[in-house]
Amino acid sequence: MLSACSSGARTLAGSEKDAVLAYAEPMTTTLLDGLLAGDYTAFATDFDESMRKGLDEKAFADLRSTLETHLGAFQSREINAVLESGNYFIVVYRLRFEKDDNVTMRLVLTKTEPHLVSGLWFDSKELRKR
Known part of the structure; x- marks a missing residue:
């Protein structure tokens, strides 16, 4: 659950960013909904x-x-950046939880179709305390 390094990554903007988010956002919703509901099948x-x-x-x-113990209830998410690194896209989110409103989630997706999740990291001050 440590933060992944994205050195050498290129930040995407405009239509490139939008193209990645067109499939990344629904995948993120499914992943987070499954996580919050305790539904591994949906999560994965x-x-x-x-x-x-x-x-x-x-x-x-x-x-x-x-996450529940150290961060409390999930509240919201926002996109911080969309990056391209080698054969992957990385979507960096800022998540807000009850006990920590600055949680970083990095979702790593394959560039090739079908786009799949190949990495997931959560990082926050509260998680590092454990």
Whole structure:
């Protein structure tokens, strides 16, 4: 749950950014809705094979528990940046929770279709305290 480094990444803007967000935003909604509902199947809908292996149902339950315990209730999200790095796009979100209104979530997506989630990190001052 540590923040991923995105050195060497290129920030996307305009139509390039919009094109990525056209599929990234629905994927993010499904992922967060599944996380909040405790529904692993929904949460992992768009995961690639390595994500399914690395973030299985037990890891999902642990992640959910950690977020609830240390951050409280989810409140909102906003897009901070859309980046391109090698074979991936990275969407950086700012999430607001009850106990921390500055949580960074990095969603890493494959460039090739079908676009799949191949990385997910959460970072915040509250999570680093644990």
